[in-house]
Amino acid sequence: MTTENPLLLALDLAGTFAFALNGALTAVRVARLDIVGIVTLGMITALGGGIIRDVLIDYLPPATFSDWRYLAVAAAGSLIAFGFGHRMHRLSGLIVVFDAAGLSLFAVTGASKALDMGLGPAQAVILGAITGVGGGTLRDVLLQRIPTVLRSELYAIPALVAATITVLTIRFGVYGIPAAVGAAVACFAIRMVGVRYGLNAPRPPGQTDDEPER
Template sequence: MSVHTLFVTLDILGVFAFAISGATAAMQRRLDLFGVVVIAFVTACGGGLVRDLCIGAIPPAGLSNWIYLAVAIVAALTTIGAYRFVERLAYPVLLFDAVGLGLFAVTGSHKALQYGHNTEVAILLGMITAVGGGVGRDVLLNRVPVILQKEIYASAALVGASIEVLGEGSGWSTNWLPWVAMSICFVLRMLALKYGWHMRWVAMPRD
């Protein structure tokens, strides 16, 4: 498998995982079919749209490539059809969100590097790719976005993106580097959820 094919495959898997996350959240809010599909697409492609606009990949892949929309729709319909099974999973939205987080942190940072951006920009855009869709989902569902809470979320994506970017810069093999980066991101997020790890509040000085 070529490097390009590998990252396209990971990107599609990320779309599928995030679309399930979005569709599940929409089902929990009892949205209709159209609403579920819209939330699934925004969750799956929102971060990638922002990244592509930032790096000059216009039109963004999420709009120009029909596969992204098709995968989001299939994931949404699968979630609706298998909702009883998905609902039985422990924290289904958080589970699929963590999977997508790792996948998009890797693919987002890699694409930024491919477009000639430096290390810092690639890491930040990897994080934005990973968290952007979740922000859009939470805003549309009238929830406080996870990224604005004290949970270890954006920081997990930042770790995954950093490993991918620094590893590519060091010449590490793409046969295993993306898998390591996204696995660490996923495990960090899931451990934070399991053990209640949080970012500390910043103490504001009083007058």
Template sequence: MFQSPVILTLDLLGTFAFGLNGALTATRAARLDLVGVLVLGMMTALGGGVIRDILINVPPATFGDGRYLAAAAGGALVAFLLSVELERYTRLITVFDAVGLSVFCVTGTSKALDAGLGSVQAVILGVITAVGGGTLRDIAVQRVPSVLTSDFYAVPALVGAVLAAVALGIGIPGLVGALVPAAVAFVIRMLGVRYNLRVPRTRERGFHSRDGDEATD
């Protein structure tokens, strides 16, 4: 496992950023009261790690760690108090969100490998850690999850998770092996936002009007 004060600091910063981002997104999608903003912010910040730990079948770690709860609630509270002011700093929020994404894909992969899972599973869990919280948030406020529709959101997380699995596999010392994959994921994410990069889509056709999945004949 990657363990260092730097990683812990980044992880808490990512949790704070996700709490803030989740709460802000929520207040845009629906006008919520204080309880709703706190719930959504904490769900966004802690959801990915909780899903990962449930899939590994261990008690959710961040949920039991007061520092993570405080970082998540703190981010949501700041968003609640300063929602109007923060609207101006969308670029800063994007950066915070990218920090969370980058750190979580690396720490998620690392934790899954520690639990004895194979590297493919660990990479999947790394991506789930990074995008899971935002997915819960989007489902709660009735949006199609970003990971499904938003180009270049899952891709940087996937790259970061693969690099982290490789680094741990060949034994690169903790801090470098964690920071480099996270930095690469961060740069890819920011380039994706800046240049609006896209992933291939299904070819178009006009079958959007159909809606049954049971395809009655």
């Protein structure tokens, strides 16, 4: 068990906070839920990716349940979003930014923790991406939306990039704060460029862009 890895913990808590804000603001904006619904959705979005990761790598009970700091940070982010969400202008922009931040940080921590637990490099990359997209996917399923990871504008790809950078830098012994932050920033930048310009990965041959989507 890797009980203490301060860099992993710090990035993980930052990602938890970002996803808590994202999930709770989404609940405020999209679904007009009450405080319990808002905090519940914020906490599921914040903790879902890490719980899926910990179940898959057999790190049970999940860090969330053995370390109160995750619960506290997720609850704090959700309550802040509940209290201040109505004053925030450009709410949809903030929702996208917090989502991209959580995605980036969790892709790094997921890949790093998977390597710590002895998984191979390809598995660690996939697991990093799953950690990044997991919380948002639960959020979208609960709100009856097709998950962002399927609709994209570059969502899974930046997560895979960040996880790959993480795995490579760990393998080559140059991992540390700069590498971890660099990997997260790369993911965040790709994601935000994708959102800004409405970029999508290639469509199947024979489909044109002006076909109706659903």
